Amino acid sequence: MNAPQQQQPQADAPLRGNKRRKALTLLTVTVVAVGAAWFLYDWLVASRYESTDNAYVQGNIIQITPQIGGTIQAIYADDTDFVKAGQPLVKLDPADVQVALQQAEAALGQTVRQVRTIYATNGTLAAQVRQREADIARAEAEVKRAADDVARRQSLTGNGAVSKEELDHAQQQLANARSQLEAARAGAVAAREQLASNQTMTEGTNVESHPQVQAAAAKVREAWLATQRAALPAPVDGYVAKRTAQLGQRVNAGAPLMTIVPLNQLWVDANFKEVQLRKIRIGQPVKLTADVYGKHVEYDGVVQGLGVGTGAAFALLPAQNATGNWIKVVQRVPVRVALDAQQLQRNPLRVGLSMDVTVDVSNQDGRTLADAPRNAPVSQTPVFAGSEEGADTEVRRIIAANTGRDLRVVGAGPAGSRIGAR
Known part of the structure; x- marks a missing residue:
């Protein structure tokens, strides 16, 4: 009875060995198949994409x-x-700016009248010059008459017809006439210089384009803009x-x-690790999903640019790796992704929302940095344009009221306006 029982384990040993070999073979085949599948996935799929969940919606604030x-x-x-x-x-x-505008308008009107006085003074000074020249002519005639009297009396002193006293009196009159001539000439010089000095304040301009009027007009425009x-x-x-x-x-x-916050002008800053930047290029297509909508809402984007520095480099307190003990930390670089405007309109996002970003890096024809400057503004608004037009109208009205003439603009621009009379 014992002999058959001892032979039974010996008979089961080959069966257990065959099962073990089959299990090891199956395990080997499974490992090889999984490795091959992973290699194929990495070669055909994973190597074509770079993804990160460290991405957030950004916009103009x-x-x-x-x-x-x-x-x-x-x-x-x-x-x-x-x-x-x-x-x-x-x-x-x-209230305050209205008062300042009224003061500037009053100052402009006063300046216009003062400048008109300067132009009027030119005529007065020119008349004074002519008067001084007439005085010179009279003084010259008086000198000539006195000189003739002296010469006539000197010719008569030899026969006693003219006394020495009378000759001295005639010579004194000649000296006085010459003094008056010199005074008249000095007065004419002073009048000409005064006229020239006044003309330098008005030369090449008129009342409306005079620098003092333009300075006062600029104050009116400044108050108007306020x-x-x-x-x-x-x-x-x-x-x-x-x-x-x-x-x-x-x-x-x-x-x-x-x-x-204009929600139609949003983009995504995706912070990729530095080892993920090897294949990312400008213009590559991007797929994005937002946590707020889940995986069933997908956005299409395009790589618009790569940051020129890591987040640590632009931090308020940048890292000082040359001090103390050093531990290497993988850095991240922001990559800007432009979003589709129509998709944003259908599914609006908010600034600061987190996103999952996947970049298709199969096309390597793009650049990593832009190589040309922008040829158009990033953004602009017409809201503040034209606010100075009313100021020019107000300036023209004040100048016209203080000159009594019909004015028209002969130039353009608040700072370089030229205003002429018609």
Whole structure:
């Protein structure tokens, strides 16, 4: 009975060895298959893409700041409100700037009248010059008459017809006449110099284009612009955020009152590791998803540019790796991704939202840095254009009122306006 039981384990040993070999073979085949599949995936798929979840939505955050100081009189927009470009946001009390404008207008009118006096003085001084020249002619005639008297009396002194006293008197009159001639000539020189001095203040210009009038007109334009700047318009279409303005608040020029965020001008800053930048090029296509919408909403983007420095390099306190113990930390470089405007309109994003970014790096024809400057502004607004037109009209009105002539503009521009009379 014991012999058959001892032979049974010996008979099972080959079976267990075959199972072990099959298991090892299956494991080897599985490992090889997984390795081959991973190699193929890395070669055909993974090597074509670079991805990161360290990406955030960025946009233009436009601070609304007054250009002049004043007291807030009205607030026309609040947080989360949508505003159109040119729509008023805040109004300052215009009383102070109105008073300053009235003072500048009065100063311009006074300056115009003073300059008119300068031009009128030219005529008066020219008449004085002519009078001095007439005085010279009279003095010369008097000298000639006195000289003739002296010569006649000297010819008669030998026969006793003219006394010595009378001759001395005639000679004294000649000396007085010569003195008067010199005085008349000196007076003429002084009158000519005074006329020339006054003419230097008016030469090559007229009342309206005189430098003093232009300086006073510039003050009027400055005061006029201040009255226009009492109302703060929205420079672009966007949404209001971070409103700090309060009614009755006294604010200085440059104080932030609120911000405008145009949500149609957003982009994504994707912070890739430095080892991921080897194949990223400008113009490569990008797929993005936002946590706020999930994976079922996908955005199409394009690599717009690569940052010129790491985040640590531009930090408030940059790293000083030459001091103390050093531990290498992989750095990240921001890559700007432009978003599709139509997709943003269908699924709006917010500044600061996190994104998942995947860049298709299969096309290596692009550049890593831009090689040409922009040929157009990044952004611009027409809201503030034309505010000086009313100032020019006001200047022309004041000059016309103080010269009594019909004026017309012969030049353009607030600083270089030339105003002539017709």
